[in-house]
Amino acid sequence: MRMTNALRFPAADPAAAASFFAAELAFEADPDDVHRDLQDGNTHGYVLVETRSPEAFAQARIPGAVNLPYRDLPDELDLDPDLVYICYCESFQCNAATKGALALAQRGYRVKRLAGGITAWREAGYPIESDAHSVVGVSKVACHC
Structure with missing residues (x-):
């Protein structure tokens, strides 16, 4: 029998897989979970951080987010050390969230x-806002990193 492409590299044992996926979840938040929290008014313990430029933040942002552009983060910040800062940027193709998260972690x-x-x-249909007004159907969110 011919080996399948999907199993050409064997799956990890369950304990290793559990460790890997638990570690992955320690680094990322799911938009659906964050949206549910926002709907419930329960963001206790974290702050959403838009890491793109102020221009991008003005154009489109997740409601309740604060803008901390990764390029302009000062060495000293007056942030609550007990909170988790959930950073986001434009998409998987942009790494401003990674750079912002790195800077905050450092x-x-x-x-x-x-x-x-x-x-x-936005693609999940969740609301975004801008300085002008609340927006739901923005066709494209620009990076502006």
């Missing part, structure tokens, strides 16, 4: 990255 803060950024958020 300053001693606990961080996660929002999987898929604001693009995945």
Whole structure:
């Protein structure tokens, strides 16, 4: 019998797989989970952080997010060290969230990255807002990193 492409590399044993996936979840937050929290008014313990430029933040952002552009983060920040900072940017193709999370972690803060950024958020049909007004159907969210 011919080996399948999907199993050409054997699956890890269950204990190794559990460790790997638990570690992965320690670094990322799911847009669906964050949206449920926002709907329930329960964001206790974390803050959403938009790591793109102020121009991108003004154009489109997840409601309740704060803007901390990764390029402009000062060495000293007045943030609550007891909170987790969930960083996001434009999409999987953008690494501003990774750079922002790295910068915050280097300053001693606990961080996660929002999987898929604001693009995945918008594609799931969740609301976004802008400085002008609340927006639901923005066709494209620009990176502006």
